[in-house]
Amino acid sequence: MKPLFPFSAIVGQDEMRQALLVAAVDPLIGGVLVLGDRGTGKSTAIRALAALLPPMRAVAGCPYNCASEATCSANHGACRSGEVGDGGGMRVEDRPVPVVDLPLGATEDRIVGALDLERALTRGEKVFEPGLLARANRGFLYIDEVNLLEDHLVDLLLDVAASGENVVEREGLSVRHPARFVLVGSGNPEEGDLRPQLLDRFGLSVEVTTPGDIATRVDVVKRRDAFERDPDAFVAGWRDKDATIRDTIVAARARIQSMEVGDDILERVAALCIALGTDGLRGELTLLRAARALAAIDGAGEVRDAHVRQAAPLALRHRLRRNPLDDAGSTVRVERAVQELYSPRLERVAG
């Protein structure tokens, strides 16, 4: 199969890349929604992330990507029952972080998992065959054209995303397995709006636009052309740059555990959310998490106002009460509020 376009070779689209990196550093951020024009490289970036991420430790053969023997057997039966692994004791191996595509035509069975057909038909055994949600555990679940996904599938995903667990009960087949994943959706809003319930579930949102200047566009075209011509050579040429980003992610993950957030920062985060009138606490929490991840990526020892300012549009723009006729758009509204709150005077006081 064709290799993937390297993440580091994507021209521009800094905000989208930033959001994906934040999600890679802190998977609990609640997912990333990428909305924008056609032909802006949304899917390319998300698929490229798969090739970039550092491998994770998982029990060999475990269909749910469980991290260790302990968590594995504590959570569900399939691994414990000796059906996986090379018999005997369990081995923990490195495996790539899964980035699972949820195609629009997927059936419900295939998403949540179903009866293993082969075994059922040939041997009459009732064995659960894990679905996409199992494969995506501890990784990413990617839905292109998320705004076109059928409602009953959207509901299903929301339930699982909220509980972090997938439960299947059918005719004596009873399975409960962890399903914690970063939901990444992309779509073109001109083709239909996303249901508000789903919008709110995403931690971060990014708006991508077509690059306006010709130099950037020429770059995009040239790189794509070079990639199409000789994918392997192209990927090899960007390997070092991808490795640098990978190192940044690894370092940031280690750093984020001990990231300090001062009370003054917290106060201003709260003030910002109040000023923007975002409903509920989810916006505030996500903003904090995103700011911490950005600080960690930055290599900073503590969260600073600059990180909050950078994170604010990502974490808040899709949570504003919508005004369809406000041309300013939610991004501008967030930036305006940030500007008012974090005026230079305040920065000095804080600094």
Added chain:
Amino acid sequence: MTANGGLALDGVSGFRIGCGCDADAAWADALLAARILAVDPAGLGGVVVRARPGVLRDRWQAIVRDMLPREAPLRRLPVHADDDRVLGGLDIAATLAAGRPIASRGLLAEADGGVVIIAGAERLDAAAAARLTGTMDRGWVCVERDGFGHAHATRFGLIAYDESVEDDQRIVSGLRERLALHIDLDGVGHAASAARGRGDGLPVDGEASRAAVAEAREILTDVVAGDDLIEAICATAVALGVTSVRVSILALRAACASAALAGRRLATHEDGEIAVRLVLLARATHWPSVDAEDAPADEATAADGEADAPPASPPEMRDEPVTDDDDHEVAAIDQSMLKDVLISAVMASLPPGVLKSMETKVSALAAPKSQGRSGQATDSALRGRPVGVRSGLPRGGARISILASLRAAAPWQTIRQREGAAHRRGTAARRIEVRAADLRVKRFKSRSETTTIFLVDASGSSALHRLGEAKGAVELLLARCYSRRDRVALVAFRGKTAELVLPPTHALARAKRSLAGLVGGGGTPLAIGIDAGLDIAENARRRGERPTLVLLTDGRANVTRDGRGGRPAATEDARAAARRVRISGTPAILIDTSPRPSRDAAELAGELGAIYAPLPHADAGGLLQAVNAARA
């Protein structure tokens, strides 16, 4: 391309260029597109062919078939094909016979290395198109169905026949965008082919071009394009208002395929011209330069205009702000020169007069059809279009899907027979055991959406004093439509035509943008405007939606249906058109935009059977009440 007095719905003006004026050239382009497609079907994504079924289309397709390698598969994809057939799934018959699951390869996997043909592609819904485009992007079919998870590598080109009549039935934009070539066979017309008898005279494509295509396929990987050509293609795309970078990439590939056809390993500006003509031109959303004669002399202006609308654009040139205009990056001079060469070469290939008429139509092009998201139509168990199945019992009138239920039951049979045998000694086993959990019911979608069609009088008499206020009123209504999740369409009429500024859409922000870009002036072709509105209303009704017309005018018609002046005749026409609306039973509301309530408008409202709302009283609350009343 003549002013036909009807809706200026000709959203594909780019295709129509050859019509009547130069059928030979258009046919030659169609043949060229066929050859280029055959060189690199998967790389180019494919071709959008505007053509209704007919001899010419069959002949063109036969030519494509002939150029492709013998072993290349050709698959027809029916518009309403099941996902099982398209993507692959469980082959029930084979599974039951074999006693183990047998996967069926979908049509897209079968088409690997060949071409998929979709007739009536404008009827493909957004979700089905997304499955196609997803497959094209990834280069493999991702089957996640019926307990299978398989990926089949497949690369194919797509021939999408656009048989649409109306502008609001275009091919889903995501699909259109991925198909590099756009040609028009309807435009080539019957006349051209008839003139040559059975086609011996047509410059087709014998052994020689077949050999050229085969050879081109061989050398294609070696063909490169210089930086100057790549830059020129990008600059031309921007100048024509083609924002998606993907299209520029496709144009580059078309140029390379064209070079390979000519046996060149370096794409030249001739190849660039061909790419611009076949890939970019039909997608133009604004026009780089007003007068073809001035183009060569006016390089500086053209260069300035690259990043956004041309500064020299005349007042009637209503471009929508398609591009992100924040970046006023001006390209280097040398690349702009090559870009100008490309543009002026393309211009030169157009018959005179076409440019002028295109200018007024590009704004319609700028608004591609917006598809409602699949969840938009309300799910209904009872009526509407079938959209698949879900598990559940056939209660409350829900209809059972026998096939899907059997499919769900199939894998369990061995287990159930075995379990059943233990309990049921002596009695005969049932052949197939279906339990409640297997039952699947059909899902339907019924569209009960409301489509509000704004008919805006943009003529001189209205525009001069009240257009601004009318816009304000419409915006209020738009906000209301938004909260009701209605679709809106916008038609503006002035001079001798009505123009569909915005086909029915949910994208309210875009509606507002189109409205803001509206300029006024000219006569009042009220009858033409009302007719256009009624056409859209009828289309909406056919889709199961409930249309409402909102007419903003002062009621003073002075242009007749056939585009002539004269107030009495025009008024008579307008009233006749209004009566048609009333007979059709379409709810309507007339917002009088004249300074004082006018008798003309009030009488017209009477003929329409519309609610009459003079603007001075049409404050926010009043307008909303009036519109709601019209809908009730």
